[in-house]
Amino acid sequence: MGKNDFLTPKAIANRIKAKGLQKLRWYCQMCQKQCRDENGFKCHCMSESHQRQMEVFGQNPNRIIDGYSEEFEQNFLELMKRSHRFSRVAATVVYNEFINDRHHVHMNSTQWATLTEFVKYLGRTGKCKVEETPKGWFITYIDRDSETLFKERQKNKRIKADLAEEEKQEREIRKQIERAEQLLPPEQNRESEVEDSAARELKLESGVKVGFALGNSAKLASKEKTEAAKLVFEEPESDRGMKRKADGGGSKSALEELMREEEKKKEKINRKDYWLCEGIVVKVMSKALAEKGYYKQKGVVRKVIEKYVGEIEMLDSKHVLRIDQQELETVIPQIGSLVRIVNGAYRGSNARLLAVDTDKFCAKVQIEKGVYDGRVLKAVEYEDICKIVQ
Known part of the structure; x- marks a missing residue:
């Protein structure tokens, strides 16, 4: 029996090693080749076929990376829609299911370096509802199909x-x-x-x-x-x-x-699970943005994207951020100021703040203009009213 025979122990060991997924950093997406160790990856990078692929990549790198990113995102959301359409699931669980296919687009070829960055991107763009918990990141698919x-x-x-x-x-x-x-x-x-x-x-x-x-x-x-x-x-x-x-x-x-x-x-x-609207002042409560100085800072909603995501212009720095409503909080102004009723029976009406009950976390407001002009609402919760930008 020869050294390189199909049934030799070395050949069997090599097939066993090649059966499962290997380390992501030793995968070449351009050549679609997985190496088992650092030495093998180094040898592959020095090969003539890899050099030819790198020349193609160097002609238009941004277009190629964007293409891989779009394909990765599309396949990931397709898996979410097919397997976890109506459930709240850990991001790592979905990712492990996604990489079971050996021929998937690997993350090291996309614009996202880590799974956390990709999950935050899905939350910013309103394609998934994202929550950070002590057990990790959880995502919920938002159904946007035509039906x-x-x-x-x-x-x-x-x-x-x-x-x-x-x-x-x-x-x-x-x-x-x-x-x-x-x-x-x-x-x-x-x-x-x-x-x-x-x-x-x-x-x-x-x-x-x-x-x-x-x-x-x-x-x-x-x-x-x-x-x-x-x-x-x-x-x-x-x-x-x-x-x-x-x-x-x-x-x-x-x-x-x-x-x-x-x-x-x-x-x-009129009671909905979304409340964002243009022209109101909100407070950013995302701890993930604390390092950049946006935590507990106020901003104005300039645009609402698919009901749940808002483009927020920060009052201090004038930076524009895209943040999910789960990471925002309504702002209660001084007594006598104008507020917008963002949820409940009189949703969309402007009102004047008359009094605030700090013990019961509610306020007394008087509607201005419209069909209900002059009507007083005595116990409106803080979450249902928000300050209007003056």
Whole structure:
């Protein structure tokens, strides 16, 4: 039996060694050749075939690296979509599955030196939801295919139609209130004309008092700003106390029930898992950016990419970063400043900050402009409001 025979111990050992994956630093992507040790890789680099490939690489290195990077990213996301489409999985688990194919594009030929850099890139570009935990990096695939986008567009159309229907109902309620005001008895009209400084009150059968300001009274015009902070359908505290004493706790009025149902409906429709919007001031909470000085620094959202990723212009350095909303936090301004309601029933409305409850982590705001102009929301969570850039 010859020294180089197929069944010699040395030949069998060589086949066993070549069966599994070898070290990444001894792989040549241009030649698609894996070397088993440093000496073999050195000999390969001195070979004529490798030198010819290096001449091709030297003519346009950026284009070749970009091509390998694009292919690596495409195959990695394809594996995520096929195997872990709806699950949160460790990045190392997906990478180990990816490199099981011996003919995959190796990472040392791409623009990313480590798996961590590649995972951060996926998070910045909004292709995956990325989380850093004590057990390592975890990623969740974000489905962006045409069918999903089509369903999302259809869902957005339904939401807009529901919002239009809500506005119609609001206008209808206001018209009913105006008609009820006109149906006041003439005796009450005469009394209200004598008392110029008092607002007109309408008492319904349910016992609810609805206040209306007289438009032709000069004194009431100055009161509109202070009374705008009260809900149209809100009862005074004294009336509530009298009603509780009279009927032992009392039943909820029909108007209060209607308003409460409308609030619940709007909350269900407008509560989303994304809240970023342009023109708000946010705080960067990514510890990975602490070394570069961005941790707990504030910036302005200039652009929102696929709902979950924002282009943030830092207020101090004017640098522009792409950061996932998971690593951002809303900013609560001083009392009296303008804020944007970024989530919940009144999502997208601008409001004035009236008070802050630090114990319950909520705030009291008054909506400005629009259909709900003047409405006061008493317990809005910090995460649902954010400072507007002035």
